[in-house]
Amino acid sequence: MATKVSAKQAAEGPHGEIGLAVGERIGMRMWRNEEPNSDKPATRSAHETVGYVVSxxxxxxxxxxxxxxxPGDSYLVPANAEHTYRILETFTAVEATSPPAK
Structure with missing residues (x-):
């Protein structure tokens, strides 16, 4: 069964992420217009993350x-690796996580 999620109507998550399509083994989300100096606290997650920078x-x-x-870069954050982001310019990226981030 196909699932469609429109970013225009998708709900914002607890960390500012926009929840996109989610399956049993993979999930997608978008970080849209993250502002400079809105750095993310260091975290460690059980899921693996790949992402693509839109802007x-x-x-x-x-x-x-x-x-x-x-823009145009893709990246990987391995499962269980401590990581953080420092926003330098208004930032939009799409990420997929496996298993889906909660």
Whole structure:
């Protein structure tokens, strides 16, 4: 069965993320127009995350290693790795997590 979720009507989650399509083994979400200086606290998650930067710039810090993310970049955050994001320019990215983030 196909499922459609429109980002225009999707609900905002507890951390500012927009919940998109979710299946049993994978979920998708969008971080839309995250503002500079709205850095995310360091966290560790049981799910693996891959993402794609739509617009803006951010620094992704994973296990102490920093990479700069720009439009067109994709990234991976391994399961159980401590990570955070530093927003440098208004930032939009789409992420998929497996299993789905809660």
């Amino acid at each position: 803006g710039r951010a620094e992704l810090v994973v296990a102490g290693e920093t990479v700069t993310l720009e």
